[in-house]
Amino acid sequence: MRPGMKLLLATTILWAAPAFAQQAPTALSGGPTVADPAKWPRTASEGLIDAATEKFVGELLAKMTLEQKVGQMIQGDIGSIKPEELRKYPLGSILAGGNSPPLSGNDRSGQADWVATARAFRAVAMEPHPGGVTIPLIFGVDAVHGNNNVIGAVIFPHNIGLGAANDPALIRRIGEATAAETAAAGPDWAFGPTLAVPQDDRWGRSYEGYSEDPAIVRSFAGEMVRGLQGEPGTGRIQKGKVAASAKHFLGDGGTFNGVDQGDTRVSEDELIAIHGAGYPKAIEAGALTVMASYNSWNGAKMHGNKSLLTDVLKGRMGFDGFVVGDWNGHGQIPGCTPTDCAATFNAGLDMAMAPDSWKGLFESTVRHVKDGTIPMARVDDAVRRILRVKARLGLFEPARPLEGKAGVLGSPEHRAIAREAAAKSLVLLKNNGVLPVKAGAKVLVTGPGADSMGMQTGGWTLSWQGDGNGNELFPNGETIFAGVKKAVEAAGGSATLSPDGNFTSQPDVAIVVFGEQPYAEMRGDVRTLEFQPGDKQALGLLKRLKNAGVPVVSVFLSGRPLWTNPEINASDAFVAAWLPGSEGGSVADVLVGDAQGKPRTDFKGRLSFSWPKTAGQFTLNKGKPGYDPLFALGYGLTYARGGAVPALSEEAGIDPSLGNTSTYFAKGVTPAPFAFATDSRITRKTVDGPQTQEGAQQLVWPTGPATLRIGGGDLDLSREANGDLSLQISYRVDRAPTGKVQLSMEGGANKGAIDATSLFKGQTGTWRTAKIFLKCYQQNGVDLTKVGAPLVLQASGPFGLSIADVRIVSDPNASICPGAKP
Ligand code: BGC
Ligand code: BGC
Numbered sequence: 001m002r003p004g005m006k007l008l009l010a011t012t013i014l015w016a017a018p019a020f021a022q023q024a025p026t027a028l029s030g031g032p033t034v035a036d037p038a039k040w041p042r043t044a045s046e047g048l049i050d051a052a053t054e055k056f057v058g059e060l061l062a063k064m065t066l067e068q069k070v071g072q073m074i075q076g077d078i079g080s081i082k083p084e085e086l087r088k089y090p091l092g093s094i095l096a097g098g099n100s101p102p103l104s105g106n107d108r109s110g111q112a113d114w115v116a117t118a119r120a121f122r123a124v125a126m127e128p129h130p131g132g133v134t135i136p137l138i139f140g141v142d143a144v145h146g147n148n149n150v151i152g153a154v155i156f157p158h159n160i161g162l163g164a165a166n167d168p169a170l171i172r173r174i175g176e177a178t179a180a181e182t183a184a185a186g187p188d189w190a191f192g193p194t195l196a197v198p199q200d201d202r203w204g205r206s207y208e209g210y211s212e213d214p215a216i217v218r219s220f221a222g223e224m225v226r227g228l229q230g231e232p233g234t235g236r237i238q239k240g241k242v243a244a245s246a247k248h249f250l251g252d253g254g255t256f257n258g259v260d261q262g263d264t265r266v267s268e269d270e271l272i273a274i275h276g277a278g279y280p281k282a283i284e285a286g287a288l289t290v291m292a293s294y295n296s297w298n299g300a301k302m303h304g305n306k307s308l309l310t311d312v313l314k315g316r317m318g319f320d321g322f323v324v325g326d327w328n329g330h331g332q333i334p335g336c337t338p339t340d341c342a343a344t345f346n347a348g349l350d351m352a353m354a355p356d357s358w359k360g361l362f363e364s365t366v367r368h369v370k371d372g373t374i375p376m377a378r379v380d381d382a383v384r385r386i387l388r389v390k391a392r393l394g395l396f397e398p399a400r401p402l403e404g405k406a407g408v409l410g411s412p413e414h415r416a417i418a419r420e421a422a423a424k425s426l427v428l429l430k431n432n433g434v435l436p437v438k439a440g441a442k443v444l445v446t447g448p449g450a451d452s453m454g455m456q457t458g459g460w461t462l463s464w465q466g467d468g469n470g471n472e473l474f475p476n477g478e479t480i481f482a483g484v485k486k487a488v489e490a491a492g493g494s495a496t497l498s499p500d501g502n503f504t505s506q507p508d509v510a511i512v513v514f515g516e517q518p519y520a521e522m523r524g525d526v527r528t529l530e531f532q533p534g535d536k537q538a539l540g541l542l543k544r545l546k547n548a549g550v551p552v553v554s555v556f557l558s559g560r561p562l563w564t565n566p567e568i569n570a571s572d573a574f575v576a577a578w579l580p581g582s583e584g585g586s587v588a589d590v591l592v593g594d595a596q597g598k599p600r601t602d603f604k605g606r607l608s609f610s611w612p613k614t615a616g617q618f619t620l621n622k623g624k625p626g627y628d629p630l631f632a633l634g635y636g637l638t639y640a641r642g643g644a645v646p647a648l649s650e651e652a653g654i655d656p657s658l659g660n661t662s663t664y665f666a667k668g669v670t671p672a673p674f675a676f677a678t679d680s681r682i683t684r685k686t687v688d689g690p691q692t693q694e695g696a697q698q699l700v701w702p703t704g705p706a707t708l709r710i711g712g713g714d715l716d717l718s719r720e721a722n723g724d725l726s727l728q729i730s731y732r733v734d735r736a737p738t739g740k741v742q743l744s745m746e747g748g749a750n751k752g753a754i755d756a757t758s759l760f761k762g763q764t765g766t767w768r769t770a771k772i773f774l775k776c777y778q779q780n781g782v783d784l785t786k787v788g789a790p791l792v793l794q795a796s797g798p799f800g801l802s803i804a805d806v807r808i809v810s811d812p813n814a815s816i817c818p819g820a821k822p
Contacts, residue, residue: 032300033307035268037316040276043283048320048392050234057387061380065132069383070365072135073345075324077355078102078117083124086137089362090129092386094121095140096149096187097327097355098464098520099724099812107813108462108473110151111185115404118186135387136395138243140324143190144208145581146174146418147181147409148461152475154181154414154582155457159194160559161425161578163210163608164636168223170421175227177414179242183400184408188393189243191291193224195278196248198560200619201609202258204524207458207559207579209253211608212621213633214277221246221278222285232286236394240402243393246282248293248326250308251275258618260522261294261332261719271297280317288321288389292349294329304333309348322350322385328357340364342373350382410476415583422586427576427605428637430645434509434551434572436593436600441508443488443495444550447541449513449557451481451497456557458579459520464723465810466518477582480513480555487588491595501541510550511591512571514538515557522719523810524559526659530615530652531562533659534671542570555587561607563615565630565648574645576607599639606636614653662808664710664790668695673713674790679706689804690730690767696804698734701797705739710806711746711789718784720808721774726815727790728771728807733764735800742795743818745777747788752781755819756793760801771809776817 034040061069072092079100081091101107102117118139125137147153156162156174175193182190196209197217210217228244229237237243251264254275264275279290290313293302302308303325313319330352331338339360344352345368354361368374390396402408428435437443449455454469456479462469471479485495496503501510515538516531532538545552554571556564559579568574580586590601610620611631622633630648637643657672668686670676678684681702689695699708717725737760742753754777759770778784791806 032296032298032305034312037307037311039268040272040312040316041280043280043317048234048286048288048388053234053388053391056391057384060133060135060387061383063133064135064383066369067366068129068132068135069379070362070369072383072386073351073365073379074358074362075140075351075353076358078121080356081358083120086121086124087127089359090125090132090135091137091358091362092135093138093140093351095353095355098142098149098460108151111404111409114150114185118403136390138189138390138393138395139187140189140191140245141182141187142192142460143178143182143187143242144192144194144460146178147185150181150185150409151462151473152409153185154410154418154476155461155474156418157422157425157581158207158458158559158579159210160207160609161580162220162421163216164427164576164578164605165421165424166216166606166608167424168219170417170424171220171223172227173417174421175224177417179228180240180402181409181414182242183240183402184405186403187242188395189245189289190228191245191247192228193221193244193246193282194248195221195246195282196253197274197277198253198609199274199621200255200258201529201560201612202526202618203253203255204260204519204526204559205252205521206609212610213608214274216608217278218281222281225282225285225287229286229288232284235392237392239394239399243288243389244282245289245291245324246279246287247291248295249279249290249313249323250293250302251295251297252293255295258525260525263296263299265298279313283317283319288392289324290319290321291324291326292329294326294332301333303329303344303349304347306347314348320385321389322382323348325349325352327353327355329353331357342368345374345378345382350385415476418581419583419586419589422580422583423589423601424604425578425580426587426590426603427607427635428573428603429576429611429631429635430568430571430574431637431642432572432644434553435591436597436639437488437493437509437511437553437591438593439491439493439595439597441488441493442505443484443493444498444501444503444507444510445481445484445495445513446498446501446510447512447514447538449480449515449555450511451479453477453479453582454518455515456480456580456584457582458518458559459524461518465520465523467810469518474582478584480584480587483585483588484511484592486585487592491593501544507550509553510545511553511555512538512542512545513555513557514541516559516562519559522723523725527661528615528652528654528659529561529563529612529618530654530659531564531567534657535666535669536566539566539570542567546570553591561609561611563612563652566650568645569648569650576605576611602640603636603638606634607631608633611635614651616654661713661715665803665806667692668697670710674710675712676710678708682706682708687802696732696802698802699800700735701795701799703797705794705796708791708793708803709746709789710791713787713790714747715787715790716785717745717774717787717790717808721778721784723810724773724775724812724815725808725810726771726773726812728769728805728809729791729803730767730769730805732767732802732804733760733800734802735798736761736764737795737799739796741793741799743772744792744794745782745784745787745790746792748783748786750781750783752777753794754780754817757819759818760799767804770818771811771815773815773817779817
């Protein structure tokens with residue numbers, strides 16, 4: 001047992017007993033095979049079948065070669081396939097993963113590069129196919145809050161905010177705008193809506209779900225599908241629309257302990273009632289595709305679950321479109337690898353997402369069909385479904401009225417919808433009367449999120465994890481500060497941006513924008529719900545302002561509710577703004593009054609996730625036993641209907657050191673649970689870092705080998721390694737190494753070391769940053785599943801090194817494998 005564990009258990013009893021009780025694995029009846037498909041809802045769908053399309057598809061099928069059929073069942077990622085490879089490997093689909101650039105090579109590109117990419121792949125796919133027929137490609141992308149991969153697109157609030165807005169008709173309009181912006185850039189298919197019903201807020205994908213409440217998810221599911229695809233019915237989808245993908249089927253929001261891609265341990269009844277809530281509506285609205293989930297249900301991977309994919313989804317629910325897999329998700333089925341997996345197709349997956357594994361998967365699948373491991377009837381069913389979708393989408397016809405069209409991405413109409421949505425998503429948690437900001441007020445705008453498109457748009461924006469997104473990458477949007485400034489000036493006041501919160505002339509009020517840094521899958525998973533455990537930077541800023549007599553309005557940007565009692569106490573008003581997207585002006589629409597000091601728009605947002613009273617209430621969900629939130633599902637104040645919040649307890653109720661898994665050294669501090677240690681022969685002193693006074697450790701090696709070690713944590717970094725994440729070290733060489741410098745991690749059975757000498761050569765005396773792919777550690781023999789020390793640096797002295805910062809980051813384009821094979 002780790003030292004922190006005892007404390008956790010003790011505080012659990014005090015604070016979080018009910019929430020924690022639900023964490024224990026329970027023996028469940030039923031699953032992983034459903035007991036009876038007839039328990040599941042039947043949909044009122046008329047289906048996607050129409051005689052003319054079926055005849056057309058049947059004729060094509062009869063002419064296709066086996067290789068062509070298998071090709072339809074495999075999707076490659078544009079980061080790992082070139083258009084010309086489609087001649088030899090006739091794949092049915094391509095996707096652009098979150099980090100995958102268009103052919104221009106720059107992941108952050110505009111419409112023209114994306115259109116050129118779509119056309120280049122399509123042109124090869126449409127060449128006459130020797131011995132077979134010509135089948136168009138379907139091109140998919142994670143357009144999950146607008147067409148978020150493309151510079152210039154309107155970025156809508158993430159789903160958690162839309163849940164708070166709770167306006168199904170608005171969801172449809174967002175879907176329509178997203179379809180147009182997606183089609184205008186080339187793709188035919190948006191990987192959404194996410195119909196997860198997140199039950200453990202530690203899950204880093206919580207924000208991709210509309211709500212913890214299945215009723216809200218149910219009320220949105222059909223609307224988003226209709227928005228993306230148009231009205232359901234047989235025959236063609238209207239031009240300019242795109243295929244939707246209801247995801248992730250099934251149980252993603254129930255992943256155990258909120259760890260991404262884990263096991264969902266719930267009864268079949270709960271799987272139906274909670275996690276399945278949105279699917280019948282999505283199917284009735286004609287969803288053309290459903291994406292299988294990474295998670296398991298009671299121990300069995302969904303990508304291999306025939307009873308759910310085939311018997312329930314296609315059988316009972318009458319789903320006539322195709323089931324696509326998730327990113328190498330098939331490779332996680334026991335006995336499968338990303339390049340070889342008959343089991344997934346036999347279970348009912350129709351198209352495997354095989355981003356970088358498509359070639360191997362194609363070859364092995366052809367073999368499995370030839371030797372009968374995959375029955376021909378199953379192949380024909382899968383291909384029929386895929387062709388049906390392609391025909392319905394109109395991909396066999398050349399017309400693409402929106403593709404390449406100017407003025408679609410970032411249009412004023414779309415921006416207005418995003419602004420309305422973001423304004424409606426704001427939830428007022430506290431207001432001592434400081435809001436609305438009064439006419440003529442002198443407003444200080446501060447905090448790390450005040451002027452940051454990156455923070456307000458979050459993950460799945462221009463890159464997978466959403467990091468590194470500067471304001472210049474958002475030509476069609478504005479920051480929260482920019483919006484506040486316009487509104488305040490229009491009401492006769494003034495607004496100043498102060499990055500650090502300092503001011504020269506006393507403001508009437510401060511708007512402080514802070515919250516979580518962008519994240520997506522896996523990297524967003526946390527171990528407790530405490531905001532900024534150990535390092536309460538935002539709280540420090542709020543308190544400084546309060547002490548200076550400035551009334552404080554907090555605007556909190558986050559992908560989930562977090563324990564923020566100290567920050568709420570230190571605020572006169574507190575607004576949960578979620579991840580509002582590119583229209584920062586939305587915040588001012590609600591917060592800043594008119595020239596008469598009256599509100600211009602009232603708050604409409606209501607919590608779609610319960611807000612915790614302690615940092616240990618991980619599975620705080622309405623209707624669950626022991627439900628004791630700080631603010632219940634549905635809570636939200638308005639100007640018309642205020643409500644005071646008394647002083648809140650500042651006991652987190654949980655060991656804060658459990659919260660940190662990715663920052664190992666920062667600003668001169670080694671945050672818990674990590675510890676900085678050196679061999680006694682290394683001399684060590686505190687020096688100034690590149691940004692912070694006394695923010696670094698300076699180390700001087702003796703003659704002979706000695707080691708620096710940052711230990712603690714008990715981390716599993718294997719998924720981070722697969723996701724191309726890196727260990728970032730900010731350092732300065734004070735004296736060049738005379739011998740070898742090795743980097744390692746410690747903990748697992750296999751130890752290995754990277755020769756990192758090259759990183760420490762060259763100029764001395766200047767601060768630099770190295771980003772080392774975690775996978776380099778694996779390649780050099782480190783077992784990343786049980787890391788007890790994330791930084792072990794051994795040098796055969798003499799050597800002089802100062803270290804300022806060590807943490808995990810996602811920046812594949814700037815990362816390397818030093819010295820070794822890549
Ligand atoms: C995610 C999906 C996404 C896919 C393609 C996966 O890792 O789970 O939601 O659609 O990648 O980027
Ligand atoms: C994501 C992709 C992303 C990739 C990066 C996947 O899990 O879903 O969209 O580009 O990881 O390696």
